[in-house]
Amino acid sequence: MQFGSRSQNNFFLLPKFVKTPFLIVYLLTLTSALATLVFYFRSQPQIPLFYSLPEPAQHLAAKEWLFLFPGLALASTLVHVAITKSIANSDRLLVILFSWSTVVVQVVLVLALFRIIYIIS
Numbered sequence: 001m002q003f004g005s006r007s008q009n010n011f012f013l014l015p016k017f018v019k020t021p022f023l024i025v026y027l028l029t030l031t032s033a034l035a036t037l038v039f040y041f042r043s044q045p046q047i048p049l050f051y052s053l054p055e056p057a058q059h060l061a062a063k064e065w066l067f068l069f070p071g072l073a074l075a076s077t078l079v080h081v082a083i084t085k086s087i088a089n090s091d092r093l094l095v096i097l098f099s100w101s102t103v104v105v106q107v108v109l110v111l112a113l114f115r116i117i118y119i120i121s
Helices: 017-040 063-086 092-120
Strands: 046-048 058-064
Touching: 017 046, 017 063, 046 063, 046 092, 058 063, 063 092
Parallel strands: none
Antiparallel strands: 046 058
């Protein structure tokens, strides 16, 4: 099989009707990774991350925890691409709704990351 042949099963080759949402998802994942890298080197060693814990001393975490958000975004992207490829032949509306729900998940993760970056900067 030649490199780049059309018969090759490409992991990121998606149906045309879901290209727009997944382009948005890829851009959001890249944005969260780049923002994390930029603010990782500018932030203090301890950052406020866990606001739901009862004591203020428990709110702080090591700054390496910032990589949790792009990691979750990347994992979510890969899982959702795999699921979308597996259900691509089923109902078109279902695939479109699932792909836009992926965008919503990514937006929530990016907003959470930017909120934490706003707080620490």
